[in-house]
Amino acid sequence: MPQVIGRCPVCDNELNVTRLHCAACDTKIEGRFRLSRFQRxxxxxxxxxxxxxxxxxxxxxxxxxxxxxxxxxxxxxxxxxxxxxxxxxxxxxxxPSPRLMQAQAREERRRILEHLREKRITADEAARQLASQPER
Missing domain, CATH: 1.10.10 (Arc Repressor Mutant, subunit A)
Known part of the structure; x- marks a missing residue:
């Protein structure tokens, strides 16, 4: 089944859903329904x-x-x-802003340590990766 599109292919404006249908019981609901942000x-x-x-x-x-x-x-x-x-x-x-850079650095350190804990990398590799991270 094709994905629902959220933008008009002709003018690029937002589309509205006007009919819903249940394949199991054949119920049909008509009206004007908004698509979620993600469907746009x-x-x-x-x-x-x-x-x-x-x-x-x-x-x-x-x-x-x-x-x-x-x-x-x-x-x-x-x-x-x-x-x-x-x-x-x-x-x-x-x-990125300094705050975002700090958050990304913390997340990267957390990821490296998680990989070490899960034995996906060696202690030497973890040390090398941590040492290569820029100071923030």
Missing amino acids: LTSEQLTFLEVFVKNRGIIKDVEAELGISYPTVRARLDDVLRGLGFPTGGDDDPR
């Missing part, structure tokens, strides 16, 4: 969002999985935020 995203935005969530927002992992640079990840994230109707901060500077 393009397929490319949804794919990016899935990768971003799967990687728990760790930009380095998103970069690796998609084979794109940090500024591209940020640009795509801003595009998703705009698609969801959220502000992007109005700042065209692709660099």
